[in-house]
Amino acid sequence: MKSSARAVVIGGGVVGASVLYHLAKIGWRDVLLLEKSELTSGSTWHAAGGMHTFNGEANISRLQKYTIDLYREIEAASGQSCGLHPNGGLMLAATPGELDSLKLICSRARYLGMETEMIPLAEACRLNPLIDPGYFIGALWRADGGHCDPSGTTHAYVKAARVLGAQVERFTRVLALTARRDGSWDVVTDKGTVHAEHVVNCAGLWAREVGHMVGIELPVLAMEHHYLITEDLPELEGRDREIVNTTDYSGELYVRQERGGALIGTYEPNGVVWSPMETPEEFSMQLLPEDFERLAPYFEVGFRHFPALGRVGIRKAVNGPFTFAPDGNPLIGPVRGVRNYWVACAVMAGFSQGGGIGLMLSRWMAEGDPGQDIISMDVARFGAFATPKYTSLKVPENYSRRFRLAYPNEELPAARPVRRSPIYERLKAAGAVMGANFALEQALWFAPPGVAGAETPTYRRSEAFPIVRAECRAVRSAVGLYETTNYGKYEVTGRGARAWLDRVFASRIPKPGRFALAPMLNPAGRIVGDLSIACLADDRFLIVGSGFAEEFHLRWFSASEPPPDVSVRSAASTLCGFSIAGPKSRELLQKLVRLDLSPGAFKLFDVQQTAVGFAPAMLTRAGFTGELGYEVWITPDYFATLYYDILAAGHDLGLTHFGGRALSSLRLEKAYGSFNKDFRPDHTPGETGLDRFVDFSKSEFTGRSAALAERAVGAKRRFVVMEVAEADAEVVGYESIMKEGVAVGYVTSGAYGHCVDRSLAAGYVPAELARDGARFEIDILGEMRTATVRLQALYDPQGLRLRS
Numbered sequence: 001m002k003s004s005a006r007a008v009v010i011g012g013g014v015v016g017a018s019v020l021y022h023l024a025k026i027g028w029r030d031v032l033l034l035e036k037s038e039l040t041s042g043s044t045w046h047a048a049g050g051m052h053t054f055n056g057e058a059n060i061s062r063l064q065k066y067t068i069d070l071y072r073e074i075e076a077a078s079g080q081s082c083g084l085h086p087n088g089g090l091m092l093a094a095t096p097g098e099l100d101s102l103k104l105i106c107s108r109a110r111y112l113g114m115e116t117e118m119i120p121l122a123e124a125c126r127l128n129p130l131i132d133p134g135y136f137i138g139a140l141w142r143a144d145g146g147h148c149d150p151s152g153t154t155h156a157y158v159k160a161a162r163v164l165g166a167q168v169e170r171f172t173r174v175l176a177l178t179a180r181r182d183g184s185w186d187v188v189t190d191k192g193t194v195h196a197e198h199v200v201n202c203a204g205l206w207a208r209e210v211g212h213m214v215g216i217e218l219p220v221l222a223m224e225h226h227y228l229i230t231e232d233l234p235e236l237e238g239r240d241r242e243i244v245n246t247t248d249y250s251g252e253l254y255v256r257q258e259r260g261g262a263l264i265g266t267y268e269p270n271g272v273v274w275s276p277m278e279t280p281e282e283f284s285m286q287l288l289p290e291d292f293e294r295l296a297p298y299f300e301v302g303f304r305h306f307p308a309l310g311r312v313g314i315r316k317a318v319n320g321p322f323t324f325a326p327d328g329n330p331l332i333g334p335v336r337g338v339r340n341y342w343v344a345c346a347v348m349a350g351f352s353q354g355g356g357i358g359l360m361l362s363r364w365m366a367e368g369d370p371g372q373d374i375i376s377m378d379v380a381r382f383g384a385f386a387t388p389k390y391t392s393l394k395v396p397e398n399y400s401r402r403f404r405l406a407y408p409n410e411e412l413p414a415a416r417p418v419r420r421s422p423i424y425e426r427l428k429a430a431g432a433v434m435g436a437n438f439a440l441e442q443a444l445w446f447a448p449p450g451v452a453g454a455e456t457p458t459y460r461r462s463e464a465f466p467i468v469r470a471e472c473r474a475v476r477s478a479v480g481l482y483e484t485t486n487y488g489k490y491e492v493t494g495r496g497a498r499a500w501l502d503r504v505f506a507s508r509i510p511k512p513g514r515f516a517l518a519p520m521l522n523p524a525g526r527i528v529g530d531l532s533i534a535c536l537a538d539d540r541f542l543i544v545g546s547g548f549a550e551e552f553h554l555r556w557f558s559a560s561e562p563p564p565d566v567s568v569r570s571a572a573s574t575l576c577g578f579s580i581a582g583p584k585s586r587e588l589l590q591k592l593v594r595l596d597l598s599p600g601a602f603k604l605f606d607v608q609q610t611a612v613g614f615a616p617a618m619l620t621r622a623g624f625t626g627e628l629g630y631e632v633w634i635t636p637d638y639f640a641t642l643y644y645d646i647l648a649a650g651h652d653l654g655l656t657h658f659g660g661r662a663l664s665s666l667r668l669e670k671a672y673g674s675f676n677k678d679f680r681p682d683h684t685p686g687e688t689g690l691d692r693f694v695d696f697s698k699s700e701f702t703g704r705s706a707a708l709a710e711r712a713v714g715a716k717r718r719f720v721v722m723e724v725a726e727a728d729a730e731v732v733g734y735e736s737i738m739k740e741g742v743a744v745g746y747v748t749s750g751a752y753g754h755c756v757d758r759s760l761a762a763g764y765v766p767a768e769l770a771r772d773g774a775r776f777e778i779d780i781l782g783e784m785r786t787a788t789v790r791l792q793a794l795y796d797p798q799g800l801r802l803r804s
Contacts, residue, residue, distance in 0.1 A: 001169050001191050005032040007365065008187045008196040010174050010210055012037075013044035014150065014350040016202030017157035018358030020166050021074065026362045029165030032196075033158070034189060036173040037284040040154045042204045044350065045285055046320040048227055048265055049153070050245060050254065051352045052089050053114050053144040054105055056406065057376045058734045058746065059682070060329070061112050063356025068144060070355040071153065078159035083152040087242045087257075089145020090124055092131070093138040094250035100459040100729075100781045101249075101405045102140040107779035110736035110743035115143035118782070127244040129235050130255065130262065130306040145245040147256055148351055157358075173281075177213040183339035198365060200342045205279045205323055207331075207345035214338050218331060218379070219386035220346045221395040222274040222321040224288055226295055227265030229258050229316040235308045236260055251301045252403040255309075262309055267402040268298040274321040276392060288319040322348055326386060326394030326415075328402065331379040332357055333364060336555035343379050348402075369522050373680040380552040385439035390415045407457035408732045409464070417441045421485040421576055422639040430657055433464070438547045442486040443659035445471065459781060460729040464661065465752070471658040472665050472754040475625055476795075478654035479582035481646060482663060484631060485639075488531075488550040489571035490543040490557065496565045497539050504560045504702060506685065508695040510535040515605040515620050518543075519690040520556070525706025527683050529553055530675040530690065534607045534620055542571070542618065542633070546675045560702070576639040578646065581629035583801065584653045589630055591649040593619070604803055613645035614638060624663060626670035626796055628804050665751040668760040669795035671721040677733070677749040678719060678762050686715030687764065717745065718770035722778075722787040723758040723794065724750075729781050731761040737787065738777040744769065747778060756794040761787055 006028050009016050012035030020033045035041070053065040071082045093099040102118065109116040117140070124139035125131050158168055169191070176188040177199060187194040201218075203210040211218040236243065236257065245256040253266040274288065303310030325331050325346040330353060332344050344361050347353055357377075360370040375381060397414035411434070417424065419440040428434070432443035433453045445464050447453035455462040474480055492501060501509050510516040512535050520529035531545035531553075545553060550572060557568045580589055590597050592613045602608065607620045615638035623629030634642055647655065664674075673679050673688060685691035685707055694707055724731070731750030736743040745765035753760045761778060769776075772791040777784045796802070 001172065001189075002032060002167060002194065003192070004195040006030040006196070007032070007198040007200060008185070008194055009033040009200045009202055011035065011202035011204050011206070012039040012154075012168070012170065013042055013202065013204045014040070014154045014157070014354045015204070015344050015347045015357060017154045017161070018354040019200055019202055019344055019361055020168070021157045021161040022358035022362035023365065024161045024164035024166040026366050028362070028366060031166045032194060033166065033168045034172045034174055034187070035168070035170045038170060039158060039168075040151050041284040042206070043320060043322045044150050044154055044204070046287060046318055047150045047351065048256070048263060049147045049150045049351050050256065051146050051148055052142070052245070053352070054142065058108065058112060059373055060353070060376060061114070063360065064352045065112070065114065065144065066359060067352055067355030071148065071156070074156040074160045077163060078156045080156040080159050081149070081152050082156050083149025084146065085148065085242060086146040088127070088244045089142045090128055090244045090246040091140040091142070092124065092136045092246065092248050094136050096137075097407065097458060098249045098405055099138040102138060103779075103782035104459065104732060104735070105140060106782070107735040109142070110738070110779070111746045117141050128246050128255070130233070130243065130308045131246070132305055132307050135250070135305050141244070147245060150351065153351060174210065174213075177210075179214070179339070185340065198340045198342060200344060200361070202344045204345060205283065205321060207323065207343065209279060211343070214341055216335055216338065217388065218343065218345065219326050219382050219391040220323045220331065221276065221391050222279070222323045223395065223399045224272040224274050224319055225265070225267070225322050226290065226317065226319045227263055228299065228314050229263050229318070230261040230309055231312040231315050232260035233262060233308050233312055247403060248302070248305055249403055249405055251305050253298070253302045254403065255302070255306055261312070261315060262306070264299065264302050264306070264309060266295065266298045266302065267399055268295060269400045271396050271399040273392065273396060288321065290317045290319050292317070324348055324395045324398060326382070326391055326398060328398040330357060330377045332361060332374060332377045333379045334555065335379060336551065336558055369524055373682040375549070375552060375676065375680065378552060380555050381548070383438060383551045385418050390418060390439070407459060409455055409462050410457040411435045411444075415439075421483060422636050423483065423643045426640065426643060427483065427657070432657070432659065435660065437486045438550055440486050440547065443483060443657065445659040445661045446657045459732065468661045468665065469754040471656060471662040474654065474656035475582045475627060475658055475662065475666060476755045477583070478656065479580065479584040479588050479650055480656050480658040481650070482579040482581065482658050484577035484579050486547040487577065488545045488547045488553060489575050490553065490568060491571050492541040492543060492566065492568050493539055494566040495539055496563045497541055500562050500566045501533065501541060502698065503700055504557070505533065506694040506701050506703060506707065509533060512537050513607055515607045515622055517693050519685060519693055521685070521701070521703025521707060522681060523703055523706065525684055525703040525710060526681045527675070527679045527685070527688060527690065528556055528681050530673070530679045532622070534618065536607065536609060536618065548676055574635060575633050576636050577631060577633045578642070579623050579629060579631050580646065581623045581625040581627045583628055583804070585627070585629050588646070588650045588653050588655065592645055595619070599804065613642050615642045617642075624672060625666040626672070626793070626799070627801050664749070665754050668721060668749070668751050668762060669753040669756050669793065671790075671793040673719055673762065674749065683719070684710050684715060686710045687717050688719045715767055717764045718767045719762065719764055720770050720789045720791065721760060721762045721794075722776065722789050724761050724778060724780070724787045725785040726759045727780065727783060727785065730759050731778060731780060735778050735780065737763055737765055738779065738784070739769065744776070753794060758794060760794070765789070
């Protein structure tokens with residue numbers, strides 16, 4: 001075994017093999033894969049090998065398409081067959097909600113270049129004659145579905161990597177990982193030590209243990225998963241092609257052909273966690289005992305929906321463990337505080353996603369950036385809250401819902417509440433219906449007295465629609481109160497703080513007593529943060545941004561190497577906040593402060609440390625509603641007291657609580673984009689319109705060269721807000737924007753604008769088409785609806801109310 005390598009990949013499943021291949025392909029030939037047993041051992045060897053391109057996240061769909069297209073390449077490079085069966089896919093709907101979901105998938109697929117079509121049930125039965133159409137009301141066909149041979153595919157990756165110079169050591173157990181001062185690693189194995197510049201944890205079932213070697217707790221857990229293979233089916237005899245791989249949402253199962261029979265698998269409720277404390281070292285190519293008694297009710301559903309399966313015997317039963325993250329997506333990327341240590345684990349859909357994950361991770365390692373937004377797969381989407389207990393509750397919940405549709409207004413209950421602000425119970429008493437953001441409870445909307453704080457999961461307007469309308473109109477007409485504790489908050493202090501921030505952010509850094517909107521770019525000139533900076537003193541700043549991206553931004557700040565005299569720390573647990581917004585917000589707040597809040601004395605984007613009621617606070621004149629407004633930041637010990645002070649001060653002014661749903665509506669009426677929805681690392685300052693906040697006169701900031709290059713030629717696409725012909729549903733996200741039958745753009749977010757009486761959609765279209773009044777079409781749940789670009793905000797386009 002070699003004694004050094006540029007990168008060591010730990011784990012020889014399909015993901016580790018893909019990472020090895022892509023590192024070698026990108027030019028890192030000095031790479032080594034270590035596998036403690038045989039290649040494919042653990043989960044890969046017993047996988048069903050399904051492959052498809054559909055995912056609720058557009059970029060993950062793109063990576064899945066890349067993965068499937070890649071198989072012909074690695075077959076040619078390696079001479080090894082992947083055992084491809086590109087027979088397409090069917091998705092079956094049994095309820096109106098499921099049918100809406102399939103229509104949404106069709107709308108999204110157009111812009112992604114994926115061939116899908118809603119088809120009659122008779123056509124679905126022709127493609128899969130095992131279906132009993134009496135249980136279903138609709139079907140979607142997709143060209144990309146199929147399955148492959150797990151062993152052949154993994155060996156194709158490895159053989160192709162070896163052709164490029166990569167090496168593999170099987171039956172080599174990693175015992176320890178020891179960091180050197182320069183950030184490199186000593187990888188200690190039972191066959192000797194390898195010195196590596198980088199280490200990649202692709203250890204699958206053992207990813208948790210390889211995380212422990214460097215002192216981190218990865219949120220991964222293994223679940224038992226069953227599938228059955230039937231004896232030969234008469235219905236399949238004489239067919240000139242295989243049946244189409246089929247997903248049955250109502251039955252929560254999948255069916256495909258396996259030689260002359262069928263393979264049927266289920267993601268059952270009340271799934272069984274496997275080896276929750278520690279993965280056995282000796283586990284390798286074993287299966288787990290079948291549990292037919294527990295699973296019989298779920299497979300019986302399959303035998304009803306596909307009755308031919310119940311008329312033949314079972315040839316083989318497979319029960320094997322697979323690892324999941326709490327939300328079911330993979331864990332990819334670098335880990336904050338651990339240099340040159342990378343993860344690519346919890347990849348349940350390895351034969352749909354493995355190739356794309358290898359591509360993204362190899363780019364990230366070699367170039368410092370994955371090349372596109374993958375925040376929904378990024379390990380940094382979880383913070384310290386993702387403890388083993390949290391993982392143990394969320395993973396089974398996610399497993400049981402793997403083939404159950406997720407509605408956009410649905411909040412899942414497991415491991416809730418975990419993080420709560422000091423006024424959580426008080427907001428609940430006020431009717432708050434809660435969601436979770438980075439595991440912190442936040443109010444979505446407020447049920448009035450006597451109204452149930454619940455809504456039917458749906459893609460269409462829910463029972464909350466008129467309640468959110470009332471919240472929005474109260475903010476616009478009087479004053480509203482919104483808790484901002486869920487925002488990401490970071491304190492930057494020290495003599496060198498201003499100079500460091502000037503390098504990290506593309507904007508001008510504000511002077512003491514001022515507040516500024518501040519985009520943050522990566523070296524490729526793409527948006528990695530849409531934040532705000534408040535300057536309290538020349539050596540003290542508060543940065544505020546998306547709460548979901550807290551760990552993502554902390555990792556970015558760390559990678560930006562603050563000098564020794566600069567401290568950067570999260571203020572998530574040390575600061576709570578309120579937004580007070582509306583034309584009467586000044587009148588309310590003036591009752592609680594001695595500071596003169598008149599327009600000339602406390603201007604837009606002013607910042608002041610002052611007492612608000614009993615509470616020492618930081619007060620800013622800012623907000624996200626487009627109304628006159630203020631944000632108040634205080635320590636948790638004063639938070640409940642200030643809450644009651646605000647309620648008392650606003651009692652005669654019509655003060656109303658409002659939640660995240662109302663805020664989404666209010667911001668879109670003002671054409672404000674939101675990070676992680678509208679602005680992501682796929683987008684540039686010119687595309688988003690954030691270039692107006694970029695200070696191009698600065699001699700240096702991350703992404704400056706790329707931003708200047710874009711400014712010289714102009715952005716190719718543009719973020720716009722459109723008013724959409726009204727029906728009973730708004731856009732969800734990623735729907736295709738159509739022009740003369742061609743998909744030219746895509747939706748990023750949407751809401752009903754309750755104060756402009758318009759359905760609103762935000763998204764990206766080609767710059768040359770982004771004209772005021774330009775008309776497009778958006779397929780919303782199967783109905784083509786006209787969408788008209790409005791380059792000015794539909795509400796208060798001159799911003800007079802914000803500046804009042």
